[in-house]
Structure formats: structure tokens, C-alpha cells
Amino acid sequence: MPLLISCTDLWKVYRVGDVEVQALRDIHLTIDQGEFVAVRGTSGSGKSTLMNILGCLDQPTRGRYQLDGMDVGTAKPDVLAEIRNRQIGFVFQSFNLIPRISALENVQLPLVYRGVSLKEQRKQAAAALLRVGLAGREQHYPFQLSGGQQQRVAIARALVGGPSILFADEPTGNLDTASSREIMDILTQLNRDDGITIILVTHESDIATSASRELIMKDGQVVQDVRRVSHLSVVP
Ligand SMILES: Nc1ncnc2c1ncn2[C@@H]1O[C@H](COP(=O)(O)OP(=O)(O)OP(=O)(O)O)[C@@H](O)[C@H]1O
Ligand SMILES: [Mg+2]
Numbered sequence: 001m002p003l004l005i006s007c008t009d010l011w012k013v014y015r016v017g018d019v020e021v022q023a024l025r026d027i028h029l030t031i032d033q034g035e036f037v038a039v040r041g042t043s044g045s046g047k048s049t050l051m052n053i054l055g056c057l058d059q060p061t062r063g064r065y066q067l068d069g070m071d072v073g074t075a076k077p078d079v080l081a082e083i084r085n086r087q088i089g090f091v092f093q094s095f096n097l098i099p100r101i102s103a104l105e106n107v108q109l110p111l112v113y114r115g116v117s118l119k120e121q122r123k124q125a126a127a128a129l130l131r132v133g134l135a136g137r138e139q140h141y142p143f144q145l146s147g148g149q150q151q152r153v154a155i156a157r158a159l160v161g162g163p164s165i166l167f168a169d170e171p172t173g174n175l176d177t178a179s180s181r182e183i184m185d186i187l188t189q190l191n192r193d194d195g196i197t198i199i200l201v202t203h204e205s206d207i208a209t210s211a212s213r214e215l216i217m218k219d220g221q222v223v224q225d226v227r228r229v230s231h232l233s234v235v236p
Contacts, residue, residue, distance in 0.1 A: 148179025
């Protein structure tokens with residue numbers, strides 16, 4: 001598969017007062033299109049920092065980050081925003097839905113920024129909700145949905161713009177086992193059926209087994225990079 005992500009000598013250093021934190025240290029990493037990568041590691045090992053840089057929410061202090069052949073590590077903020085809107089979807093542990101608007105309206109949001117007509121926004125948002133098994137819940141407000149359902153709305157919102165990469169930072173961190181399983185099944189389907197590249201941060205090793213590759217982080221470095229052979233052919 002073609003190369004999607006390439007990091008060379010990537011560093012992220014935060015300075016808070018007199019203290020310098022090396023959140024990422026000399027990361028060298030490539031990820032191909034269509035991979036399903038789980039990122040694991042102890043708290044503070046740099047997982048979210050790496051995700052935020054790969055997802056163009058933040059930029060490295062030093063080093064090179066190329067996404068789809070483009071140097072995004074040094075791109076201007078408006079260029080980054082455009083890449084995020086066109087190519088990238090995000091899902092977070094805390095769902096981040098807007099409370100006072102319906103599920104459908106939450107999913108419409110990325111399309112509003114693209115200037116898509118209202119009719120087309122509704123059509124595409126409804127299709128995305130259908131894709132995550134939430135047909136019939138379009139008019140529900142977030143507080144009228146379970147945690148697992150709210151996370152599925154967040155996935156629909158991440159999907160609606162047709163991203164090629166989905167970043168998920170602890171997407172099952174607030175969910176019970178059954179809901180976690182549902183979310184992982186949806187992510188697996190999106191990877192397998194739609195070819196969406198998935199990069200997922202998790203603390204749980206059984207969640208990570210859904211992925212075809214596992215990166216283990218420690219103290220700002222990737223210390224293990226394990227590929228699972230043909231996880232899709234495993235019959236449950
Ligand atoms: N905005 C920031 N300013 C200063 N230091 C930061 C900032 N963000 C993260 N850090 C530091 O960088 C290191 C890596 O943080 P990061 O959030 O990437 O860890 P993590 O692996 O995602 O942890 P967790 O599992 O707890 O979410 C930590 O030591 C943290 O204190
Ligand atoms: Mg984190």
C-alpha cells in the first residue's frame with residue numbers, strides 16, 4: 001500500500017517555566033494507507049502528543065512530518081485546517097458533542113464549514129448515522145443517548161467528510177465492555193470495508209488486538225513496533 005505518514009527525527013519539546021519536557025524524542029515512523037495501528041504506552045509516554053501532531057492539530061518542535069507526500073510539519077495554520085477538514089477525522093474519549101443540538105446537526109457540522117447545501121448536509125449526515133447503526137436517533141440530543149451511542153455520533157461526525165485517516169484517542173475509555181466492542185467493530189469495518197487508515201490510542205491490550213499493528217511508546221519514544229499477520233482472516 002502507498003506510504004501515508006512519514007516522520008523523521010521528530011521531536012516535541014514543551015517548555016513550562018524553567019522545566020523542559022521532551023514529550024516526543026527522535027521519532028522515526030512510517031504508516032501506509034489502509035493500516036490499522038494501535039498506540040499503547042503508560043500515561044505521559046507521548047501518545048496524545050504524537051496523535052495530535054500526526055492529526056495536524058499540533059506541529060513538531062523539530063524534525064520532518066510528511067502526510068501524503070506533503071510537508072505538514074512546517075505548514076501554515078490555514079493549510080493545516082484545510083487538511084484536517086478534508087482528510088482527517090478525530091474521535092476523542094469524551095465524545096466532544098455539542099449538547100444543545102441534535103445528533104444529526106452534530107454530524108452536519110464539518111460540512112457546514114465546507115459550504116455544502118443544507119439539504120446535502122442532512123442527507124450525508126443521515127447516511128453517516130446509518131453507517132454507525134444510529135438510524136432513528138437523528139433528532140435525539142446527546143443527553144438522550146447512551147455513552148456508546150454518543151461515541152457513535154462522534155464517529156459519524158468524523159466520517160461525514162469522507163476522511164482517509166481516522167484518529168481515535170482512547171475512544172472506548174469511558175465505555176463499558178459491550179459498548180467498547182461495538183465501537184471497535186465499527187472501526188474495524190471502516191478500516192476493512194472503506195479502506196480508512198485508523199490510528200488508535202488505547203490503554204487496553206485487548207482493544208489493541210483489533211489492530212494489525214501495535215506501537216508501544218515509552219518516555220517519548222516508540223520502543224516496540226509489532227505487526228500482526230493477517231488479523232482479518234482470524235475467524236472468531
Ligand atoms: N501542552 C503541554 N504543555 C506542557 N507539557 C505537556 C503538554 N502536553 C503534554 N505535555 C507533557 O508531555 C508528556 C506527554 O504527554 P501526552 O499527553 O502525550 O501523554 P499520553 O501518553 O497521551 O498520556 P495519557 O495516557 O495520560 O493520555 C507528558 O509528560 C506531559 O506532561
Ligand atoms: Mg493521552
